Amino acid sequence: MAGxxxxxxxxxVVVSASRVPLTLSExxxxxxxxxxxxxxRRQVVHVADLLRSVAGVSVSRSGTAGSQTQVRVRxxxxxxxxxxxDGVEANDPASGDEFRWEQLTTFDVERIEIxxxxxxxxxxxxxxxxxxxIITRRNVSGPAASGFVEGxxxxxxxxxxxxxxxxxxxxxxxxxxxxxxxxxNISRQGGEDDGYQNLTVTGSAGLDATEALQFxxxxxxxxxxxxxxxxDFFETGLPTDADLVSDTDxxxxxxxxxxxxxxxxxxxQFKATYADSDNDNHAxxxxxxxxxxxxxxxxxxxxxxxxxxxxxxxxxxxLALEHEQEDFSQRGAASDFGDPNQDQNMxxxxxxxxxxxxxxxxLVLTSSLxxxxxxxxxxxxxxxxxxxxRLSDRGSRVRASxxxxxxxxxxxxxxxxxxxxxxxxxxxxxxESRSWEIGVDQALADGQVEIGxxxxxxxxxxxxxxFVFDPDTFLxxxxxxxxxxxxxxxxxxxxxxLGEHLDFGGSYTFTDSTQPQAQGGHEDELRRPRxxxxxxxxxxxxxxxxxxxxxxxYTGERDDVFFPPFPADSEVVSLDSYTLVNLAASYRFGRGTxxxxxxxxxxxxxxxxxxxxSNPGVGAFAGLRIAFGN
Numbered sequence: 001m002a003g004x005x006x007x008x009x010x011x012x013v014v015v016s017a018s019r020v021p022l023t024l025s026e027x028x029x030x031x032x033x034x035x036x037x038x039x040x041r042r043q044v045v046h047v048a049d050l051l052r053s054v055a056g057v058s059v060s061r062s063g064t065a066g067s068q069t070q071v072r073v074r075x076x077x078x079x080x081x082x083x084x085x086d087g088v089e090a091n092d093p094a095s096g097d098e099f100r101w102e103q104l105t106t107f108d109v110e111r112i113e114i115x116x117x118x119x120x121x122x123x124x125x126x127x128x129x130x131x132x133x134i135i136t137r138r139n140v141s142g143p144a145a146s147g148f149v150e151g152x153x154x155x156x157x158x159x160x161x162x163x164x165x166x167x168x169x170x171x172x173x174x175x176x177x178x179x180x181x182x183x184x185n186i187s188r189q190g191g192e193d194d195g196y197q198n199l200t201v202t203g204s205a206g207l208d209a210t211e212a213l214q215f216x217x218x219x220x221x222x223x224x225x226x227x228x229x230x231x232d233f234f235e236t237g238l239p240t241d242a243d244l245v246s247d248t249d250x251x252x253x254x255x256x257x258x259x260x261x262x263x264x265x266x267x268x269q270f271k272a273t274y275a276d277s278d279n280d281n282h283a284x285x286x287x288x289x290x291x292x293x294x295x296x297x298x299x300x301x302x303x304x305x306x307x308x309x310x311x312x313x314x315x316x317x318x319l320a321l322e323h324e325q326e327d328f329s330q331r332g333a334a335s336d337f338g339d340p341n342q343d344q345n346m347x348x349x350x351x352x353x354x355x356x357x358x359x360x361x362x363l364v365l366t367s368s369l370x371x372x373x374x375x376x377x378x379x380x381x382x383x384x385x386x387x388x389x390r391l392s393d394r395g396s397r398v399r400a401s402x403x404x405x406x407x408x409x410x411x412x413x414x415x416x417x418x419x420x421x422x423x424x425x426x427x428x429x430x431x432e433s434r435s436w437e438i439g440v441d442q443a444l445a446d447g448q449v450e451i452g453x454x455x456x457x458x459x460x461x462x463x464x465x466x467f468v469f470d471p472d473t474f475l476x477x478x479x480x481x482x483x484x485x486x487x488x489x490x491x492x493x494x495x496x497x498l499g500e501h502l503d504f505g506g507s508y509t510f511t512d513s514t515q516p517q518a519q520g521g522h523e524d525e526l527r528r529p530r531x532x533x534x535x536x537x538x539x540x541x542x543x544x545x546x547x548x549x550x551x552x553x554y555t556g557e558r559d560d561v562f563f564p565p566f567p568a569d570s571e572v573v574s575l576d577s578y579t580l581v582n583l584a585a586s587y588r589f590g591r592g593t594x595x596x597x598x599x600x601x602x603x604x605x606x607x608x609x610x611x612x613x614s615n616p617g618v619g620a621f622a623g624l625r626i627a628f629g630n
Contacts, residue, residue: 016084016133017115018366019122019318019354020303026364027115028386028401030056030439030454030491034112036137041538041549043584043598043621045158045179047109047134048101052553052580053534055454055491055507056116060527060609061102063186064154064616066196066226069101073116074456075487075513075528076129080407082119085134086204086218088252088273091126093326094293095279096412096466099132103224103250107160107177108202110137116491117456118435120382120405121368124322124350128405128433129458136218138173138204140164143629150596150623154193154616155182158623162202169208176201184616186229190241194227216256224248231612237564238612243284251276265306271299289332289340289418293411297324313359320352328411332419337475340417348408349373362390372406377430380406395443395450402436413466413478423475431480432461435487448497453490460485463515467561483516485525505536524559527610529577531556542587549584560611578607592627 012035017027024031032054044050048069051057060078061069070078083090083099091099112134119127147161160177179198186194204218230242252275259268276294280287303318325347332340352370359365370382384403391397409428416424435458443450462480470477489511496504509532514522533554540547556577563570581603586596597620604618 014113014115015135016113016123016131017119018356019301019320019352019368020305020316020356022356022364025390025395025397025441026358026388028364028366028388028399030116030437030452030456032114032116032493034114036110039106039109041547041584041586042536042551042582043549043586043596044582045105046102047104047106047112050106050112051114051132052555053505053507053536053551054114055493055509055532055534056456056489056511057114057509058511058527058529058532058555059101061615062610062613063228064183064194064196065181066102066183066198066224067186067194067228067613070098070527071101071132072528073114073130074458074489075511075525077407079126079410080129082123082127082131083134084123084131085220085252086136086254087256087271088218088220088254088275089123089126089295089297089324090134090252090275092250092275092277092279092293093295093328093411094277094291097126097410100224100248100250100277102196102226103198103200103222103248104134105177105179105198105200107200108136108162108175109134111135117401117437118382118384118403118405118433118458120407121370121384121403122352122354124348124370124372124382125380125406125408125430128407128431136202136204136220137162137175138164138171138206138218140166140171140173142166144627145629146592146625146627148623148625150621152621153600153619154184155195156180156619156621158621160200171206172204174203183227184614185241186613187239187241188612188614190229192229192241194229196226197224199223212260214258216254216258218252218254220250220252222248222250224250232565233563234565237562244288245282247280247282249276249278265304267303267305269299269301271297271301273297273299289330291328291330291412291416293326293328295324295326297322299323313357316354316356318354318356320350320354322348322350322352324348326411328415330416332417335419337419338417338423340419342415342417344411344415346411347375364388366401368403374408377408380430382406395441395447397441398439399441400436400438402434404432404434406433407431409464409478413464421476423470423473423477425478428464428478429462429480431463434459450495452493454492455490456488458487460487465515481516485513485515486522487511487513489513501540503538506534508533523572526559526561527575529556529558531577545588547584547586551582551584552579554579555607555609562611573611575608575611578605579603580605580607594625595622596625597622 013021079097115131143165145163149159158179162175164173183195201221207215229239232240254273257270278292280290301320305316328344354368357365366386368384372380386401388399437456439454441452463485466478468479493507513525513528535552537550584598588594600619
């Protein structure tokens with residue numbers, strides 16, 4: 001992206017596109033890396049808004065900040081994208097296996113890796129369409145502390161602080177951030193603003209017991225609350241002001257031990273993770289139901305790396321064993337329509353292998369195979385093959401990958417029950433996908449310009465439609481769709497150094513995502529824009545103390561569904577295209593003090609990601625950052 005100072009010279013290591021670290025120029029698939037420097041220059045508060053600029057990624061938010069947010073990769077479902085936070089699988093089984101993007105701020109994020117394409121062979125069911133790997137800030141060489149405070153439109157106050165320290169063999173860090181916003185009105189009509197609060201607390205520690213044995217510990221707690229509106233099913237079928245509140249607590253814990261044997265020939269990693277979520281809904285101050293889930297994960301990964309001789313191909317073989325136990329519960333008031341109170345559980349044991357070959361200093365070949373033994377769905381195989389070949393020392397590269405993945409039905413789809421609305425289907429089958437991509441990357445002008453072009457295709461069998469009308473119960477349910485869903489498209493990206501102080505980044509995505517119609521033929525899938533584009537211009541001046549960033553994102557037309565009041569049938573509606581323009585500027589006084597400000601949605605675009613749910617207009621914000629120590 002445009003924030004990088006020397007894009008041609010940087011070749012970051014990507015840790016989520018393979019079981020062994022690969023440099024960006026070695027990865028066979030499509031990867032975008034966002035570093036902390038870009039996050040601070042653009043001043044984006046929510047990670048999901050940062051992803052709007054990434055090729056192949058679309059974002060849907062049901063209103064103001066804190067409202068439900070969905071991220072889709074290459075026309076996929078939002079629960080086909082796995083989110084890792086410092087190695088913890090963070091998708092929420094109590095929210096349909098979707099990650100709660102509305103809760104993730106950029107407060108302590110050091111780096112984001114977005115890997116597009118089938119990743120089930122590496123990371124399992126939730127990674128059918130891609131992986132977003134979040135790496136937080138933690139490694140320091142000595143005592144340091146920082147803090148920030150900002151305020152602005154919509155009654156917003158955002159503040160946080162963190163501290164780190166380190167010894168000869170250990171590191172420790174702790175941080176907290178609080179965001180409070182009065183919000184804006186989600187409904188097209190009415191005057192009630194829908195507010196949002198988010199408290200995020202993080203901590204980590206590391207210990208190098210010996211040169212061969214290291215330990216890492218991490219924790220993250222999020223307490224979030226957001227107001228939202230009801231849907232008027234009787235008169236308009238659209239959102240209307242209501243006293244509804246969602247309160248969510250999330251906890252992520254991880255412990256990792258790394259052991260290197262035989263002079264680093266055999267590398268071992270033992271990891272235990274725990275994720276817990278509680279989602280409570282309230283109407284007019286009274287509880288209206290809740291869902292909760294916890295996941296315990298135990299993982300082992302062992303690998304060897306070797307070369308047959310000096311100057312010959314390098315080989316890396318990795319074997320992994322994983323076990324996950326998921327528990328789900330739902331609570332609510334029972335009625336004549338049914339009883340939502342339930343407890344469910346599921347466990348999965350997986351065996352995975354990956355083989356990577358680096359040859360002739362230009363060729364990288366990867367192959368992965370995974371076997372999942374699921375307590376509820378039996379056995380599933382996933383695989384992936386990929387290759388990358390550098391045509392010249394100037395940076396010309398071709399790459400390709402192909403793979404098969406699967407996505408298990410969620411607890412909500414199988415067992416969820418919401419009175420007068422939805423009843424689960426326990427007979428659902430896993431979705432299965434086969435996809436491939438081919439791409440080319442080229443560096444021009446002595447590395448000052450880098451361009452990339454990718455074509456991708458995917459076939460999805462047994463796609464789950466989670467909103468099918470059941471004439472027997474007069475409720476909606478979930479069913480596997482007969483036939484094949486198709487996803488294909490093209491991604492293009494460019495980064496350019498336009499001068500000593502000026503950088504540019506841009507992307508364009510075309511996506512054609514269709515599903516079978518009940519009466520035959522195919523129809524466009526909902527909320528998938530065919531056309532998306534982004535541009536980012538960054539200017540550094542005043543001896544690198546000052547920075548101005550201009551970011552533009554375009555989201556094209558897409559279909560949605562509207563449910564008018566009974567007895568009218570549902571109808572497909574078109575959401576208008578929109579362009580968001582954000583302007584950010586900052587100035588650094590001395591070594592550790594920086595003033596900054598930004599304007600979001602600068603031209604006050606009126607737009608909806610979901611039919612009837614209004615997003616905020618123009619907003620202005622200003623703040624101060626202070627840092628001490630390293």
